[in-house]
Each structure stands twice: as C-alpha cells, then as structure tokens.
Amino acid sequence: MSVDLKIKIGSMEMKNPVTVASGTFGYGPEYAELVDLNRLGAITVKGICPDEHVGNSTPRTFETRGGMLNAIGLPGPGAKGFIEKYVPFLKQYDTPVIVNIWGKGMDDYGTVVEMLDGEETVSAYEINLSCPNVKEGGSAFGTEVDTFSRVIELVRGKTQKPIIPKLAPNVPNIAAFAKAAENSGADAISIMNTMPAMAINIDTLEPELANKFGGLSGPPIKPIAIKLVFDAARAIDIPIIGMGGIFEPEDAIEFMIAGATAVAVGTANFVDPSTIDRVIDGIEHYLIKKGHSSVADIVGTVKA
Amino acid sequence: MSVDLKIKIGSMEMKNPVTVASGTFGYGPEYAELVDLNRLGAITVKGICPDEHVGNSTPRTFETRGGMLNAIGLPGPGAKGFIEKYVPFLKQYDTPVIVNIWGKGMDDYGTVVEMLDGEETVSAYEINLSCPNVKEGGSAFGTEVDTFSRVIELVRGKTQKPIIPKLAPNVPNIAAFAKAAENSGADAISIMNTMPAMAINIDTLEPELANKFGGLSGPPIKPIAIKLVFDAARAIDIPIIGMGGIFEPEDAIEFMIAGATAVAVGTANFVDPSTIDRVIDGIEHYLIKKGHSSVADIVGTVKA
Amino acid sequence: MKQEKATVVEHHNFQGEYRILRLAAPVVGPLVKPGQFLELQVPRLDERILRRPFSIYQADAEGVAVLYKAVGRGTEAMAAIQPGDEVDIIGSLGNGYPEADANKTPVLVAGGYGNAALYILAQRMEKTGIAFFGGRSEIDILLVKEFEALGWEVRPTTDDGTLGTKGLVTAAFDPWMKEQEIETLELFVCGPNPMLKAMGDRAIANKFTAWLSLDRNMACGVGACLTCVIKRKTGEGWEWARCCKDGPIFESREILWNE
Amino acid sequence: MKQEKATVVEHHNFQGEYRILRLAAPVVGPLVKPGQFLELQVPRLDERILRRPFSIYQADAEGVAVLYKAVGRGTEAMAAIQPGDEVDIIGSLGNGYPEADANKTPVLVAGGYGNAALYILAQRMEKTGIAFFGGRSEIDILLVKEFEALGWEVRPTTDDGTLGTKGLVTAAFDPWMKEQEIETLELFVCGPNPMLKAMGDRAIANKFTAWLSLDRNMACGVGACLTCVIKRKTGEGWEWARCCKDGPIFESREILWNE
Ligand SMILES: Cc1cc2nc3c(=O)[nH]c(=O)nc-3n(C[C@H](O)[C@H](O)[C@H](O)COP(=O)(O)OP(=O)(O)OC[C@H]3O[C@@H](n4cnc5c(N)ncnc54)[C@H](O)[C@@H]3O)c2cc1C
C-alpha cells in the first residue's frame, strides 16, 4: 500500500509535509552532510532582511529544563548576500525553499521581497512577525492585528508567490490573527515562533542572554503550540504550518490532527539531525497503519 | 549570622516569602501530614466561588514532557462550604491564608468576598482572572485590561484585606495589566497562571483532557514566568508573587532576582512535597552566603 | 502518610511481564493497611515528572513491596531500578479495605495486579474463602499457590482457557454465586474497570456487599489536585470523590458509573 | 561530518578529575583532523537536551576518544556511561589545525583538556618541538609522558609550583621566547580563554603565528544556529565567525577580543 505524502501551500508543492523551522537549519549547507536535503518537503532558511544584519551579542542561547532559549537576533547576510552565497547551493536540490523574511520597519518587508522575488529558487516567503529577539520590528508587528494585517497586505502586493505569516504565541486570541492573515491574502500561516522568556544567573545577577530576553523553544512549548494551531485551524480555511517542540513523529502527527497541513522541525535539529527523516517516515507509517491514503485524511481530525 | 525572611504583602505579614500555588495544595489538610503548615509563609487555597461548583469531567490532568496539563475546572465547596469545612482546620495554624477567588460572572467576585470577609482566618484574596479552564469567566477577565480593572475595583470596594490579582500569561503586554492592577487598588499581583495548552491522543483523535484544553504548568513554563515577572516588576511598585515551575530553591531565587517579593510552589508539590521546605531553606542559605540580611536585598536585583 | 527515601532491597521478574520491587522503608512499612497504595517517584524517568501509584503488595515493619507490570513510560523506566538504589515514596495512601464483616463470607475477585493488592488483604484477614482470579492466559494469573497456602480456594479463569474456566471472571463467579446465600457474601475486588463494574452490578442486583478498588489516573495522590475523581452518589444526586483520598476503595452502591 | 551511534569501548578515570571515554566509531574515526571536535549526546541527561562539544583526543579507523573533566550537569551525567552503552555523536566538526609550517618551529601551549586536544596534533605532526603546559597543580598537567614519548620537550607550569615553573604558562614561555628567533615560531594553543588571549597578544606583538582553539558555548555544532560566534576582523571592521564551523581554530590576528 502506498500513501500520498504530497501537500500544497498555496501554489507551492511539497513532496511531504515536513520542513524545518527557520533559524534552526541555517541556509541549507550547514546540515547537508547529515540530512538529505532532497528528502525535505521544503527548506526554510533563517530570517533575511534587506541588508546585512549583525544580530545580538553573545551569549545567544541558553539551555533550560527540557528546552532552550535563544536571542540570536536575526544576524544574516541580507537579501543580496543570500542570493550570492546560498541560492547557487540551494538551486542544486529538488526541494522548494521558503525564505523567512523580516524587517526593522514596515517598508523592509516590501523591500526584501522585491529583492528576492526574481529568484526562481525562492518558492515562498514566511513572514516573521513574531521574533521576540529584535527591538526594531519582530514581535511588535505580530501582537497588534492592524499592523499585522498591513504588513501582510504590503507583502501580498509585491509577489505572486505563496506568503506565510508566522504568528506570535503570546496573544490571547490567535484566531483573530489567523483570520486577519487569511483576509489579508496570506496563502498559509505558520504557528508558532518562540515564546518570550528569560533566565537569570543567580550568582552574577546577569540575564543568561546578552539580549536579556529570548525565545523558548523545544518540547516545553509543544502543548502551547498545539492549542494555538487548534484555535487557528477553527478560524481559517488556509493551511497551517505547525511547529514548536516537534522531536518525534508522534509530535508531528499530533500537530496535523490539531489542524496543521505541514509541520516544521526546529530545535530538534540541534539535538538529533536525524529527526526530520524519522518524522517523515513516521508520518508515512502512521497513515499506512491507520489506512489513510493521503495527508489530508488526518489534518484537523481531532474530535473536539 | 541570621537573616530576616519576613515580607509583607499589603498588610499581610508572611514569615518567609514562600507560599503554595492555588490548586496544587488543596485547602490545607491534604498535605498537612507531609508538610509543616506552620513553616509556610502563607497557605494559598484552591479557587473558591460563591457557590459549590463541580468542575470539569475527567480526565482532568495529563502529563507532558517535563510538565503537566490540567483542566480541573475549579470544583470547590463554595464560600459557605469552605468556611464550614476548612476554616476550623486552617485556624489551628499560625500561617496566613490566601483565598483564591473566582467568579462565573463579574458579580461573583464581589459576592464571594462579601461571604468570606468576616472570617479572620482569611488573610488575603488572590483574584483568579486567568484560569484557562472555565468557560464562564476565568481568562476572559484576564486578557482585556478594562474588564480586568473593573473586577479589581469591585473587589477593592468590598474588603480592606490585601487583594492580589493573578495575571494571565498569554498576553503580549503584561506590564499594562500589572499597571492596571496597581491603579485599581491591588496590594500585590501574582504571576503566572497556567499557560493555555492542549494535547491530543493520536490514536483515538480525542483531546487528552475532557475539557479539550488545559493549562500547562511545571518546569516548562519557568522561563516564560521569569520574563513576565521581570516585565511587570519594571512597571509597578506593589509586590509580585512569582510562580511557574518552581522546583528547586534556585528557581525561587531567580524569580526574586527578577522582581518577585514572594514565590509560590505549585506543580512541584505533586512531585516532591518536600519542595516547600527545601525552597525556604535554600532562600535562607542563599541570603547568608551572599551576605544579605533580608529578602528585600535581592528582590529585583537583576542587572538588566 | 509519610514521604520516605526507600532503599531497593530486591527487584526481580516475578512471572510473565510482572515484576516485584521490594523496598526497605521502615517509616512507611508499618503504616500500611490492605488496599492502600504508594506514590512512587520513578528514578531516571526521562522528562516526565509525576509519581506513579502502586498498590502495596506486601508490607511489614521493615518495608514494602509492589508487584507491577510494565505498561508505559514510567513502569518501563522502572526496569532500570537496581538493588541499593534510592526510590522516593509517599505512603501509605488511600482508605484501604474496611475490616471484613465477621458474619459474612469473604470473596476475592481480581485481575492483573489486583491479585497483588488483595494478597496483603488475604494475609491479614482472619477468615479465608474463595478467590476468583481472571486473566488473559495462564501466565497472567498470579500468586495462586500463595493464596492457597493461606487457605484460600482459588478459581482461575482465562480468556484462552489455558488455566481454569475459559472466559471472564464472571464465567466462574456467576454459576458459583447462584449456589450461595447471596446476601452473606462480601466481595473484595481489585482489577480493571470493566471487572469492577461487572462485580458492582451483581452486588447491587443481588444485594451483597462489594468493595471495589478503583484505578484512576493520579497526579498528587493525596487529595489535593482533584485529578482522580469519580462520581459518588449522594442523597440528592452525586458529588466528586477522590480515588486517592476518599478511595481507592468504594462500596459498589457508592459509585455512579456513567462517567 | 557524520552522525553515528558509537559504542562505548572504555570509560575510565585518567588523572585527577579527568576521564577518558573511548568509542567504537568506524564512521567518524577516520574523518578526524587534529583540532576537530565531536558533539556528543549525553545519555540520561535528565531534562537537558543539547549535545556537548568535546575535542577529539584520539582517533583512528576504529573510533575516537575524548578526555574530559566533569564541570557541570552534562559532564557529570557522563559518569554513568558504561562500556557497551551507545552514545550518539556527530563528528568530526570544525576546521581543525592547519598543517604545521615546515619552515617553522612548532610550539604547543595548553591548559586543562587542551593537552588532550593537542595530543592528536602532536601524534600526527612530522616535527617535534617544545610544549608549555599550564595547570593549577601537578594533578592538572596531563599527558606529560605521552608527549615526551613522541619526542616533545615538555615545560610544565603550575599555579602552586608543585610541578615545573611556578606561575602561569607565560611564566615559562616568556623567558624562553626571548631566546628564540621569534618569527620562526608557530604556536598551537588550546586552553582557557585568558591563556588564548595571552598567547594571542604575544603572537601579535612579536609577529609569530599562533593558532588558537576557541571554546564557546554551542548548540548545534554545525554552523546553523549562530550561537557560538566570535568577532573576526575583516578589512573594514569585523564579522561574526562561528567557532563550530569557521573555527574552533583561528589565527591570533583574526580575533577581535573586545566582546
Ligand atoms: C490506586 C492504584 C493502584 C495501582 N496499583 C498498581 C499495581 O499494584 N501494579 C501495577 O502494575 N499497576 C498499578 N496501578 C497502575 C499504575 O499506576 C499504572 O500502570 C502506571 O501509572 C502507568 O504508568 P506508566 O508511566 O507506565 O504509563 P503511562 O501511560 O506512560 O503513564 C502516563 C501517566 O498516566 C498515569 N497513569 C497511566 N495509567 C494509569 C493507571 N492505570 N492508574 C493511574 N495512573 C495512571 C501515570 O501516573 C502517568 O501520570 C495502580 C493504579 C492506581 C490508581
């Protein structure tokens, strides 16, 4: 028996529903010796803004009980640097590339899309409206529905490619943001970015991160993410890319049953780079075991 | 060398800064054989509304990676039942009692205080404006600043005893709620309630909790709570009772350095009922080791 | 009720998938009443924090033993426990079985680890009687010799007929019951929920007493969290009763099964 | 770079608080260049998820060994690793030391586990030279005999004077340096950051080459997360370089220390 793992995010076809979470997989080459990039449903690269950006000082990450904090601060080569350094590499693979974009101000979101849109290798944009680690933009855009919608409309006006706003978890009403994304022309949404968090060294009294705050990721946030995906799925008809603490195939399947059409493996890449492979295999086995023929058969099937 | 562990929450004196998180310690008798109730800074009892309430169906809890979900749904004996069944017991101890109160509608918050206020044993009220597990009220009151303030003002009008609104974590701007609490006459605030979350059984497709959703507690949420306490402490002058994943003395100290005057041990009671003792001892040892003479010396000392 | 860091004295495979864990626990050991349980903190239980409840299989002044089956993450992680290890326990918990009624005929009904929970009861009971033990196969019927050594008549049933009567426990119990002075029976039941309900229904229909040991998921084990509730009948309707504190033993008439 | 489930061949106390963990790792073993490291997943590391980086102390076609000191949660949990256990490793990682310059005099400078990281370099280097090893006390100076057996002259320094010159590594190095044709020196340094900086400063002031192995906290170890960055000088200013991927070995002139 064979199952169909293919899914679509807007016009982008993915051979299976598994991508990686932006920022946990570099720009592609970093894990290429450990992970077969052709196996991935899509490669999601780290956040890109129009210009080069240095990011935060160090320490940038900190390990917590069961998870980690990061305040990397979105360092990156900028759109031009990305095209020069990474597009030639990514072109070699038969896997769509989702570019995660962000801006220091609203205009940046338009600018970066203008700079990238000519590249055939860029298959879709994930719009980061929820990074807890940059002062300028990031989460400020993601926790206020009007601004959130304006950014999406702006990006929508610049590209025909699928656009995927990435939602912040620290809101009481994720459904309102999901709905706003849909109404503003998004092809899908992704849930969730890291949860704003902090750790303090009780000997030095210093925050453990140079940036003071960071985002919590990994297994601790999975139950939070499942709830957000469930709530959002009830509110919209466009697909959801679910993420937050996916470490085992069962986690990914839980996201899909909650309402996610696709999933992203994030922090787990650091812990076990074979996670992606295991998750793809696990979804396939689950579908076979349960007698389903395609991914759609399980998406949003939670009895609730 | 001796240190002074005493603190004050409004007019309520606590012999040390450690209480328990509402709902994790019953009404007092449950742990009395394992924990010396006279050692506690205060006993915080499970949520009480004016009338008896049955709470949710079962399953009510579910274990997650590193933590747990609960959707108990605030079952309880009501104010009269509480006075009859538990006040005589609690009276025996030389420890202030914080009664956690909630309402199905706004009026209930006033009613329950009217019913309880004559009891000398009731030292303070923690106002639950953030329970994710009841449909009627709970978190609906805690994620909208105006309603939030109105409930606090209402309670303020009914009692001279200290009132301590308990804040919801799933807001982008905790400082606004902290400030609103202070402006509405609160004597302190407590942070945080559980984080809205969900788990789904991938075989049955049923949510793992009868209530579908629940609140995440335990170590996974600690870094989230630390950030919320830090943000709130910057905004207000009234004390904060910090909680969320306190399992070790170091966790409690971290909350205090972030800005909490007192702390509450919650889920850890289920795991290791000796946690409270260890936390009190650990705070004392830390103060001695660092050459401090009182709790106030470390509250909010984070270098950030 | 005490918390104790108990030392592992012995940990061995008992029969089939069942294992026995024996702990030196001089504080908790002497407190135990039959039908009570422990909340045991499984060492090295990767990334899971809650304790697991286990009926007490044996207890004396020196310590306690539990008889368990690996069914999930926690009980599987218990495989790694070695003699000499420390295991943190809280016990003894719950109400335990009441004194057997001297005027009645005691009957034990058990399945799975239920046999273990009833063994300490049989050891401490002044009378003996008849015991119905059900299981999937011969390998699932525990402690037959031990109960017989105490003077009990054991009537096993197995789903596959490899030992005793073929069928559920009721296949042996029902015909036997018909021959008894039914009202004089006093049942002590410990096993899976369907078995509890089946015996409870018979107790109500036939007006005998049946003490049922309920198995509900637990978090605190001491009555504080309100996880483990069942519906208990009251004059007017029902109320929640906590299996860990008000139970785990309830008389069949107390329970409202429709949850 | 490969991920491999390696089998523990040996795990023993080496000297003082240092231990050696030897792994059968036929996939990773042959890939190793001196100065590279592994990302090792510590088994049973309760509630912590990230791998820990360790320099490769020895490597051959069959496997790898690391020499480590218990300093925190992860390295303490490693104590429980037993021969026969499986340990998941990713390696070999990082750039490693460059080929030694045939026209220069190699000098090794190390402290703590740095000696281990330089040992594999010494083994594979065609020349021999002089090695300055610093430590708190005699017990912290590792592998002196082993380096001598390879033909190296070892000059230890200890803070407490229990072995060799009393003082920091510079107390032995500085007087020696003055007697050399300084520009012909090529240093290979592995140790704590202050030692790296001290040697780097001397290299810049005296115009010799110093390859420094940097120790930064890491999460992914493969260049993806941008945790482990240091400031590397560029024509105009500086850029972030990843210790795990662009390093951990940098030449002294590359590093901007003011972070
Ligand atoms: C009063 C009482 C006495 C018991 N006595 C015994 C005994 O003597 N021998 C024995 O083998 N088993 C006994 N059990 C069942 C035993 O507690 C479960 O098998 C065990 O909790 C399963 O844990 P796990 O981690 O292996 O399974 P998982 O399914 O991974 O457990 C996940 C969670 O569910 C809870 N849980 C799962 N199943 C049960 C259950 N049946 N009862 C309570 N909580 C559960 C666990 O505590 C844990 O929080 C008893 C249960 C109760 C309530």
Ligand SMILES: Cc1cc2nc3c(=O)[nH]c(=O)nc-3n(C[C@H](O)[C@H](O)[C@H](O)COP(=O)(O)OP(=O)(O)OC[C@H]3O[C@@H](n4cnc5c(N)ncnc54)[C@H](O)[C@@H]3O)c2cc1C
């Ligand atoms: C390239 C490289 C090579 C190393 N080689 C060796 C070696 O051969 N022998 C040896 O004993 N040690 C070596 N270390 C240091 C070793 O990685 C740390 O001692 C170890 O990570 C500490 O882990 P812990 O859990 O015991 O400490 P904890 O402080 O509990 O660790 C907490 C977290 O901080 C990180 N961390 C803490 N200290 C360091 C550190 N110094 N470097 C990197 N991450 C750190 C851990 O990875 C973990 O994520 C090396 C480090 C690097 C970067």
Ligand SMILES: Cc1cc2nc3c(=O)[nH]c(=O)nc-3n(C[C@H](O)[C@H](O)[C@H](O)COP(=O)(O)O)c2cc1C
């Ligand atoms: C080190 C690190 C860097 C990240 N960088 C980005 C980023 O550049 N853009 C973005 O949208 N999200 C970023 N994230 C968030 C992840 O994409 C993901 O939303 C989050 O980590 C939750 O998934 P996880 O728990 O599986 O890691 C980053 C996360 C981590 C841990």
Ligand SMILES: Cc1cc2nc3c(=O)[nH]c(=O)nc-3n(C[C@H](O)[C@H](O)[C@H](O)COP(=O)(O)O)c2cc1C
């Ligand atoms: C089983 C359970 C029941 C709870 N009941 C209440 C309650 O009645 N009222 C309330 O304000 N908070 C309640 N809470 C929330 C806790 O008081 C606390 O805010 C939260 O659990 C975070 O702390 P912790 O991580 O230390 O448990 C409950 C938490 C748990 C786990």
Ligand code: FES
């Ligand atoms: S398990 Fe907590 S009340 Fe029973």
Ligand code: FES
């Ligand atoms: S540790 Fe991730 S980039 Fe170096």
